Amino acid sequence: MADIMFNFRIGKSTVSKIILECCNCLWNVLNKDVLFTPTEEGWKKLSKEFYDKWQMPNCVGALNGKHVVHQIEPGKKMYRKLLWNIGI
Numbered sequence: 001m002a003d004i005m006f007n008f009r010i011g012k013s014t015v016s017k018i019i020l021e022c023c024n025c026l027w028n029v030l031n032k033d034v035l036f037t038p039t040e041e042g043w044k045k046l047s048k049e050f051y052d053k054w055q056m057p058n059c060v061g062a063l064n065g066k067h068v069v070h071q072i073e074p075g076k077k078m079y080r081k082l083l084w085n086i087g088i
Contacts, residue, residue, distance in 0.1 A: 047060050
């Protein structure tokens with residue numbers, strides 16, 4: 001968020017509002033296309049589609065590697081930055 005603040009020379013509250021509005025718009029437009037109501041048939045269909053594409057049985061998806069820096073809160077036992085490999 002700090003990068004956006006400095007690159008566009010706008011305040012933190014403005015950036016926060018823009019991000020919230022963008023996330024809400026994305027959710028409202030895409031949630032029905034991307035998410036489904038979990039049912040046994042739905043999971044089986046997803047598993048079959050994943051197997052047909054990647055030949056991995058009994059899987060319903062995979063995580064793409066994205067690096068996210070996570071800083072431990074002050075007062076905790078660890079004070080260093082951790083690099084988590086997560087993805088969406």
